[in-house]
Structures are given as C-alpha cells and as structure tokens.
Amino acid sequence: MSVVLVTGANRGIGHEVCRQLAGRGVTVIAASRSGALHPYGASLALDVTDESSVTRAIATIASNWGQVDVLINNAAVLLDQGQSILTLSSDSLRSTLETNLIGPMRVAQSVWPLLRNGGCVVNVSSMSGQFVEMDDWAPAYSLSKTALNALTVQLAIAGRPNAIRVNSVCPGWVQTEMGGIGAPLSPAEGAAGIVWLALDAPICHTGMFFRDRAVIPW
Numbered sequence: 001m002s003v004v005l006v007t008g009a010n011r012g013i014g015h016e017v018c019r020q021l022a023g024r025g026v027t028v029i030a031a032s033r034s035g036a037l038h039p040y041g042a043s044l045a046l047d048v049t050d051e052s053s054v055t056r057a058i059a060t061i062a063s064n065w066g067q068v069d070v071l072i073n074n075a076a077v078l079l080d081q082g083q084s085i086l087t088l089s090s091d092s093l094r095s096t097l098e099t100n101l102i103g104p105m106r107v108a109q110s111v112w113p114l115l116r117n118g119g120c121v122v123n124v125s126s127m128s129g130q131f132v133e134m135d136d137w138a139p140a141y142s143l144s145k146t147a148l149n150a151l152t153v154q155l156a157i158a159g160r161p162n163a164i165r166v167n168s169v170c171p172g173w174v175q176t177e178m179g180g181i182g183a184p185l186s187p188a189e190g191a192a193g194i195v196w197l198a199l200d201a202p203i204c205h206t207g208m209f210f211r212d213r214a215v216i217p218w
C-alpha cells in the first residue's frame with residue numbers, strides 16, 4: 001500500500017487532498033503545524049520552516065512506516081497580496097521563501113532516503129510562479145513559486161538514478177483561506193489534479209509543471 005505524506009494537511013487544499021487519498025485506500029500521513037488529529041490520515045506535527053520539527057517528523061515516519069511513496073509539498077503562505085515589488089520588504093520575501101521554497105526543499109531532503117524507487121514528489125505550485133503568466137498581485141508569492149518550480153527541476157534531476165519523479169502542479173484558483181471566497185474552484189476540484197499527479201500520472205513524467213492533468217509551460 002502506498003504511503004503518502006501531505007504537508008499543510010489541516011485545512012484548505014491539503015485537507016481535501018488527504019480526504020481524496022484516503023478514499024483511494026492510501027495510507028495518508030497528514031502533517032500540520034499543530035499536529036492535531038486528522039479525519040483522513042495519521043496526524044503528524046510538522047512545521048516546514050523548523051529544521052528540528054522536520055527531523056522529528058521524518059524520524060517518526062521512518063520508525064512507524066519505514067517508507068514514503070509520495071511526498072506532497074502543499075504547505076505555503078501568501079503574505080504580500082496587493083503589495084508592489086517596488087516596496088516589498090526583504091523580510092516579507094524572506095518569510096515567504098522560508099515556507100514556500102526552503103520548507104519544501106527541507107522536507108524533500110529529509111524524506112529522500114525513505115522514498116522508494118518509483119516514488120514521487122509533488123510540489124504544489126501556482127500559475128503565479130509561471131514566467132509566461134506571471135502578474136504582479138503578490139510579488140513575493142510569485143517569486144517563491146517560480147523558485148519552487150526550479151526546485152522541482154533540480155530534484156527531478158537528482159531523482160533520475162532512483163526513478164524518483166518530481167513535478168510541480170497548479171491546483172487552479174481554489175476557494176480556501178488563501179484563494180478567497182471568489183475563487184471559481186472548490187477544494188475538491190483543486191485537489192483532484194494533485195491526487196492524479198500523486199497516484200495516476202504516467203510514470204514517464206518528471207521535472208514538469210501540470211494543471212488539470214496536462215503539462216503547462218514554465
């Protein structure tokens with residue numbers, strides 16, 4: 001049975017991803033900052049910005065499950081909506097990168113030894129990180145997701161010798177705390193493409209960016 005680790009599992013898209021994965025009979029490790037009990041998986045405390053929290057969480061996974069088949073790097077923050085790149089503070093950018101870029105890298109590095117041949121990493125990214133579609137509504141968030149996409153390519157290269165696939169996926173604009181109530185997609189619709197990439201995508205795909213089960217340009 002597949003073991004799937006989801007970060008930021010306590011609400012929004014991450015919560016719904018866990019629900020859909022559990023419905024597929026997968027062993028879900030639902031990681032969140034609080035580590036609160038989760039209805040669709042084994043709860044685990046994991047703050048992606050905290051090195052020791054990540055180390056503890058991965059040690060718990062190693063001793064309880066011994067493996068991870070899929071890591072879904074879902075946790076992220078949006079701190080600078082409406083700000084201008086011309087006045088964006090370095091602190092705001094630093095905090096955003098700590099969660100949205102360094103966090104996923106830290107978790108991927110720690111999980112790596114537990115990922116089996118044929119395992120995969122799914123980085124939940126955004127169209128905001130696309131060069132071809134980028135706009136200016138949240139510059140730090142955009143920069144973080146562009147960098148996350150570059151991390152995807154770097155990890156995909158590192159994964160090739162062991163057939164570990166690493167891809168980015170955009171869930172679309174989804175009704176969550178981050179997406180707001182005006183978003184056109186439900187969490188279930190947003191999560192579906194992530195779950196597809198985690199469990200059903202052709203195994204030839206690595207180092208790519210997806211939306212709605214199709215490859216999109218960087």
Ligand SMILES: NC(=O)c1ccc[n+]([C@@H]2O[C@H](COP(=O)([O-])OP(=O)(O)OC[C@H]3O[C@@H](n4cnc5c(N)ncnc54)[C@H](OP(=O)(O)O)[C@@H]3O)[C@@H](O)[C@H]2O)c1
Nearest residue numbers: 008012013033047048074075076126173174176177178179
């Ligand atoms: N919603 C959209 O329209 C949209 C569009 C494109 C991409 N995305 C991406 O989809 C993913 C999920 O977004 P969402 O809409 O579900 O956002 P959300 O509702 O704001 O949820 C964000 C999740 O990330 C967690 N998180 C934040 N910082 C963390 C940390 N340091 N360690 C661990 N967990 C942390 C939050 O936990 P706490 O409860 O502890 O804060 C929460 O569970 C993100 O990667 C986001 O960038 C969303």
